[in-house]
Amino acid sequence: MNLAVVLVSPKTPGNIGSAARAMLNMGASDLRLVAPRCNHLDAQAVAMAVHAETLLRSARVYPTLREALADRDISVGTTARQRGDLPPPRHPAQLRPLVRAAAAPALVFGPEETGLINSDLEQCQVTVRIPTGDYASLNLAQAVLLVCYEFLQGLDDVPDLERKTATREEMEAMYGHLQETMHLIGYTDAVRARHTLRLWRAMLDRALMNSAESRLFRGFLRQVHWKVGDAGRRGAEGEARQGESAGTPES
Missing domain, CATH: 3.40.1280.10 (SPOUT methyltransferase, trefoil knot domain)
Structure with missing residues (x-):
């Protein structure tokens, strides 16, 4: 081993x-x-x-x-x-x-x-x-x-089924990404973040993700970041258009 x-x-x-x-x-x-x-x-x-x-x-x-x-x-x-x-x-x-x-x-x-x-x-x-x-x-x-x-x-038999799980570096990077996302969407704040992340760690560690699964989860988090950014851009563009309309004199 x-x-x-x-x-x-x-x-x-x-x-x-x-x-x-x-x-x-x-x-x-x-x-x-x-x-x-x-x-x-x-x-x-x-x-x-x-x-x-x-x-x-x-x-x-x-x-x-x-x-x-x-x-x-x-x-x-x-x-x-x-x-x-x-x-x-x-x-x-x-x-x-x-x-x-x-x-x-x-x-x-x-x-x-x-x-x-x-x-x-x-x-x-x-x-x-x-x-x-x-x-x-x-x-x-x-x-x-x-x-x-x-x-x-120890004398217990070795399990027949082996599963290669993600490395701890892959998991730690995923947890850092998760924490950034939680802050981005207002899911947690600086006071509660550590406790909240502990609960997520306990749940996700039990899943024993492999490398591909950790990348899949991070892909979801990247999509959340993109969606939030896109919504912000659309909102800014809408406000700009409204401002332009308000500043246009009537004919």
Whole structure:
């Protein structure tokens, strides 16, 4: 499986090295770091990686989560708690078929102190929660090990039907287009826009669009933009004609 593990703003080299080792244990090899707050090739990271040093040294660093997920088709965020108007996290077994059927899935883990924030989770189609006891806080490497195990080494059969969904970059571009359109037609305003877009994201992400479907939706949005612009032009022309008529003296 072409599975990427994305660590958002990791704080300590040791945790990054330990996460790389956990990935190697479970058969994952694509490590991506978003705005790390330390040197991921520090001696401590290399020491904690042990036999996963090669995996650690091949890790790619990105300035934003959006860029790290650009070529992924399914992104799974990790969280231990329910967040406001975001979809609730699900049990790994419920998501296993979805992840295994994807062509390029990603597992996203947050900073050690806080976990993923809402703006990060908004970029994930689904969220997963590892069942634990009352104390749900896991070390970063523990979380990587457990979630990778669930999706790479779990015993459930791989689904027969595979569906290649749109990449996250395609979906993010579509959501940006949707937000522009909502503002254009007065569907939302600056105060409500983020909440409204979250609801649309949740609904459209469940559809698991492929690339052609995302382009189809954007074609609809372009038509809305054109129609609004055309109506504005027609209105302006009508007002100009009325003004000309009003200024013409009677014979």
